[in-house]
Amino acid sequence: MSKEEQVKVEEQSELIEENVEEEKVDKDQDVNEEEKDENSQEDDLKSQESLVDEIKSENEKLAKEISRLDNENQTFKDRLARTVAEYDNFRKRTVKEKEGIYTNACEDILKEFLPVLDNLERAITVDGSVEDLKKGIEMTIKQFSDALEKLEVEEIGADGEFDPNVHNAVMHVDDEQYGKNQVVEVFQKGYKRGDKVLRHSMVKVAN
Template sequence: MEDNNKPLEDLVEEVKKDEEVNNKEVNSNGETETNETSEKAEEALDENNEDKESELEAMRKLKDENKRLNNELEALKDRLLRVSAEYDNYRRRTTKEKEGIYSDACSDVLKEMVPVLDNLERAMTVDGNLDDFKKGIEMTIKQFKTAFEKLGVEEIDASGKFDPNFHQAVMHIEDENYGENEIAEVFQKGYKRGEKIIRYTIVKVAN
């Protein structure tokens, strides 16, 4: 009832004061909420920046590692090409050397065989009796043996016990005149050059 008796001017003044108080409360709450939102946004932005920096650092490391691996790969490729070229040169060189060795060996053999052939051809053109012809053959055989000696070729010994490293048995007999596993007869002579067997001696073995 008292409010109804207040002058109109006083009522208007009170309403204005109430509005000012309400406005202040609203502004205070609004500023507080705005500050909190701003702080959260700044924190999120900082975290986002840190994540981006971490990603950039990881990308830089990957890029550096990729560059290092590419450099190593190029170095390996270059090394492989050099090794391949060296191997090709070595293969060609050894092939040429082998061909040269083979050619020299053939030449050495032929050089020793040609004189023997010459003597055989001359023997065929000479008129004479059987003894002269036989003597010529003996001389040719001797010349063959001399040529073999120069080439390092030896006749395999076929006396005594049978040795499968040098002899090939094609026949076995029982004979009290020979010892056990003793060579009784040579069918074909064998030859060797150093440790290399050119031809095994073909023999008959007793007991």
């Protein structure tokens, strides 16, 4: 083998070794890249699993909160239903009590005036003088007044100055012997119960 051939063979050998080394380096790089990809995929998978766990945990918390709110809502509904029922019962009871009070009041009034009616009926069936009839009427009026007194109904006074709260002036007169706005005469008596005027007195007033 000539020297030139020997040099070529050596060069080819070196070239082959370089190629082999490059291929080895490339393979090592590929292996490293694959390992990196695998590690990256594992990290991504772990991250996704962690995210799923967080979502599950949040969903469980939300489910518990929804259950709690549902229970509170049902409690409020039950309370509202009871309150409405209690109010309705109270309203019915109040109406019934008012009706009872009104009925009892009417009964009390009628009980006081029935004896007056009895006396009036007896008066027109009994024969007697005018004086006897007058006495009977006076007794009936007294009995009627007693009944009003028991019901706390009192006659409105007509003496003194005119009071528009209790008097109704149906006539005016110029008379110097009376003071201005003084009640001169009563045409119809007025009555009140406490501060409530049942009927104003019809009066004549001096100007």
